[in-house]
Amino acid sequence: MKRFLLIREQGGGCDHTIGCGIDYHIFKAKNIEAAYEWARDKCLEYYTPEKNSYSRWFCEWEIKKAKLFEITSPVDLPVSGWNENHIKRIESDLADAKETKERDELKRLKAKYEK
Numbered sequence: 411m412k413r414f415l416l417i418r419e420q421g422g423g424c425d426h427t428i429g430c431g432i433d434y435h436i437f438k439a440k441n442i443e444a445a446y447e448w449a450r451d452k453c454l455e456y457y458t459p460e461k462n463s464y465s466r467w468f469c470e471w472e473i474k475k476a477k478l479f480e481i482t483s484p485v486d487l488p489v490s491g492w493n494e495n496h497i498k499r500i501e502s503d504l505a506d507a508k509e510t511k512e513r514d515e516l517k518r519l520k521a522k523y524e525k
Contacts, residue, residue: 411438412480414445418453419475442480449478 413436420431435452439445453473 411440412442412445413438413484414449415479415481416449416452417477417479418473420473436481445478445480449476 416435416437418433418435437445437448439448453476
């Protein structure tokens with residue numbers, strides 16, 4: 411079995427700015443032809459009368475674009491390492507900000523009381 415990615419895009423709406431009309435499906439199929447059939451059915455699923463009563467003209471989820479990708483070599487990403495480094499940077503930035511605030515307060519108090 412091969413793995414595929416289907417990206418569907420709804421027509422209209424806010425897709426061009428925040429992607430609210432886009433969804434993703436990862437699935438397995440024995441070959442590209444079977445994947446194509448699965449993707450076609452997934453893109454047309456909102457038009458089936460047994461699923462809902464929408465006609466084509468009133469269906470809010472009409473798919474305007476779709477892309478099918480075969481996933482040939484997935485790569486695990488070191489997300490935990492990214493998170494740890496990001497947290498360290500944030501903690502360092504917070505410590506620097508606290509020190510700057512304390513130094514500014516010290517300067518203000520020295521100026522006020524060392525006259």
